[in-house]
Amino acid sequence: MAIRVSNESPSAAQAAAEAARRAAEEAARRAAEEAARRAAEEAARLAAEAASSAQGSDAFTSTSTPQGPSLSGETVPAEGSSLLIENTGDGSVNCLDGVGDVLAQAAPDELARSEVLFLTDTRPGAEGETGHVVIHQGDHIYDPATQQWSESADYLRDHPEYQVAGTVPGEVVHSILSAEPGLARQAALEQANLPPHLAQMVVADVGGGLPEPRWLEQGSRPPWFNAAEWNHLVPEDKAAILDEIRADWASHVEAMEPPWMREGTAPPPLSEDWDQLSPEQQQERALSQWEATVQEELAFYFGEIPEGGLPAEEPLLLSTNGAPWGQGMSGEWATYHQEGQDPIAQYLNTGLILGGEGDDYTHGNLCGELSVMSVVGLGIAEGLQNFNALGLTTQDGTAILSDGEALTNSTHLEEFFRQNGWQVVGEDGDGNAPAMKDLNGGHSAANTYNNNHAREPTSEEVQRLLADGGALTVLVNIDGAQDGMLASAGDSADDITHWVSVLAVSENAQGETYVRVYNPYQNREEVYSWEEFQNAWNTPSPSEQGYTYVAARPPETSTDAP
Template identity: 30%
Template sequence: MIQFPRFMSAFVPPRPEPLPAPAGNAPTLQPAPQPRPFGPVSAFDSTPVPASNLHTERLGDGSANCLEKAVGLARPGDSIVLMRDASDGVGHALVRRPDGSVVDPNHPTVRYETLGQWQAMHPRYSQPVPVPASKMQQVLSTPPGPQREALIQKLGLSGVADRQVADGERWATPKTEGNLNVRSGPDTTYADIGDQWPGDAMQVLEQEGSWLKVKLKDGSEGWVYEPLTKATEAPPPPPPPYESPIPRWMANGTCPPDIEMHVWNALPKESRAESIQTAREKVVAENWPMPEFDVNGPPPASVDSLVWDHLPPEGKESLFRQEWQAAVREQTALIFNGVPEGGAVAEHPFLGVDSSLGNGQVGEWLDNALQVGSAAQYIDLEKALGPGWRQIHYNLCGPLAVGASLGMSPKEALTAFAATSAGILNGGGTTTATPLETVYEARGWTTGYTSGAASMPAPEDMARMLEDGKALIALVNIDTKGADGMLSLFDDSTKAVAHWVNVRAVEDNGKGGWTVRVYNPFENREEIYSWEDFEASWGKNGGLVPSTEVEGEFVFRFNAGHGLLVATPPPPDAATSP
């Protein structure tokens, strides 16, 4: 489940602390107490894991440090990279895959693209020494002693065998509800410099008596009273810095690295432009792989259904490929040449290559429409779902956006929503996030909904979510009159309406600009916006909604801006509902 930061309550009763020494004459100065390791009275499990090296490390001895963890994570062909810590000489062990990516045993689910990327986030580590994981496994599988020493010599590892590694980080968090004071020194007489709350992870640097010196999330340091804390796991690291898949030469349309400059300059201008365009389309096509062709599927958006029905299978497949290639060319132009202000409607929707989604009022959208020419999401539910359902419904954007993210036709999407929220569907009103989450959860997905500027993810974060297979449903503002249902700034809208859309892609152009492709159920189409235009419509959405009744009258409020439903699919082997 994706969680975004939320603000804590403004007031929580403080935790008790030991009382300060009574006032009076200044006490005689005593030597400062020596730091002590975590002992039996500590809330922590054990002393820090001691440093070890290839001579001394024992597998399975109950003190698994980073070296043992790295060996356990390694696969055939991997290397164990031994790093030196500039602060104390005791380093760290990493796993490097054959493709150059790196895994840190402290956070094994996080993948770093390169060792340099990991080092940029951990600048105190340097001097990497790679050792084949197979050799490391051989050495550590042999008990310390003469036999291991002989093996170290035989494998040529004498030069790295003395390198010390350890994984002795300790983390603490407040033990119970309430704030924990952070002080400038190890006593209540020192100034209170901040607070920590349950769930806040603090890295323990040292201990003096009952006080822990800790490093906080923002990098500052202070002291907390140890009996009011408990051990916790290290927090996950922040995501690696975003690296654009678009190389600079491609973004700027300059000489590719595999062509010498004098050769490039000698090419005709048209040839250079064609070369750049081909490279750009290749990158876009990798992000939008062509779906499998289904001879019984609906026609692409550019092909009339009557013509399609009379084509032989090979003719249908040829047009299918042409439509996909046209969609790639269109997306390439929008990413690299820029999206028009106010957004653009996709003439070649990727969804529409192999479905009726994104193609406007066609197929089921026409069969179940209130009337020809009405907004595509204005559907007669009695036509779509059968007798007993209301005929007129204008507020179906939520179920249809969720359905599109799951690859459903409109009838399939409405049927799925009816199975869990029939009352809402037959009531004709608007849909909040909760019933939309239920549709995903019935299929084994996990969900989370956030709103407000503080929880708004950056474009690169949304791109990562989509790359991980998550579905994103955003609550935006559309203008149903002045902009034909396009996403629009609330203050510029002729008729502002709060509206659910499915965010299909968030892509960058290699120069800091981002495009956002959404599926908009209002007219059943894909639309592309600059990040700035998308964010403007996302920040404040239309339609004042009743909040609470005060003295017989409703008090109205706006929907919270930046509403985002994030749905995470179940593991591939998990059993899900149909």
């Protein structure tokens, strides 16, 4: 008997093949799910063991760390995390924490419209070892690292280092992160049935870390690096160079940190309403100010200092000694500025400060006193009253402050430092604080015409003195026609001999040296190349040849005897 086969119907062989294919696909799917489940169980077991080990090591020692910038400029260190092991309440801040917080606070309709993008990081080195997550909602993307919304197209264009690995509905991610890490989290992941590469993806991009220039964020060539040489490097060598740049930047910021950050103490008053703030608000404001200072320093460290220097908008002294240092005509500087007087911050109504209402007169040469006060941390009224009480062999403090044109030399400033307990360079110390070396490495500074002079000081010698805990006040030339900016005596239109304090001498990312000074002329900090600073310091006036300075060390500072 013949069998007729319809063209529309599969043959028995075809049907069998199709059934076998489907069976193979189903078996592969089940095998993949089983592998993912076992991997998840193993990761959960290891995480639980690690947590148990950490808790058992010392039941009386807290392992939590307060959030905020640390010595390296990061928040609490955040290791790589994933949907399986992320604990949003552990105090460690990463992108999953940020996404989880936003989803947890979202209204139901917002949550329904949200999806989480899982991004792989294509950068070489440590940056590319973990991915990143952001929230996609309509035409916008929220990045938890910056805590800002951006147009989706703009965000993806500005971050070519990221590639979308997959998306997960926001409701699903919220449900997973809401479950406690461990068995409950594992069950939530199994119910979500995510692709394994998303369920197990490790992410760790952290908000609140050190700012970086865009080329460093994207793992690109440093601007000063020869393009041809860079292109010939293998990815590993490029990554090593970028990682070293990041490490040097972190070390630079660490060296800048004010004492209250290093020691965990309360920050200094940063505003007139400081006492009205709670300790938490004070800490928040101080951290915000510090972050602004670091952000500005980014431009100094990775950029070029323009010829003639430039003022710093975010003063280091503000974070170290509090307001109103470095903030121009504000606070006490405004209170004690006589109406109608030239708009120069250091022109203060000394008569009002010392004699009270009705005893008004402006002193025009307070740069030495103010430079020392900025270092010691005295307020305007307190500091000038302190100087007024000096009994000097040549001219006492009262005589200097009562004469609106009287100048100060290094002898006056040294005595001012001593009155506040500081040790002056070259003086004999004790067993805990040996004699302080001068800029040239000796213990006896030459004293000519009542001023100390260094012999061709190098930037390394100044760095050494500052790193030893010393303060350095130097006599420079400023240009009155250029708002008191430093300039060599031969280059300025209005030469003025002037005291300033050196706050930091640093090398930028390109190995060039720059100097940050506090200049009381307009109560601000300024940044110069080492060469321009040295030229202004070298010959401040025809009567003062050489590098004139006063160096001192606070009483609590001690160094090893040389």
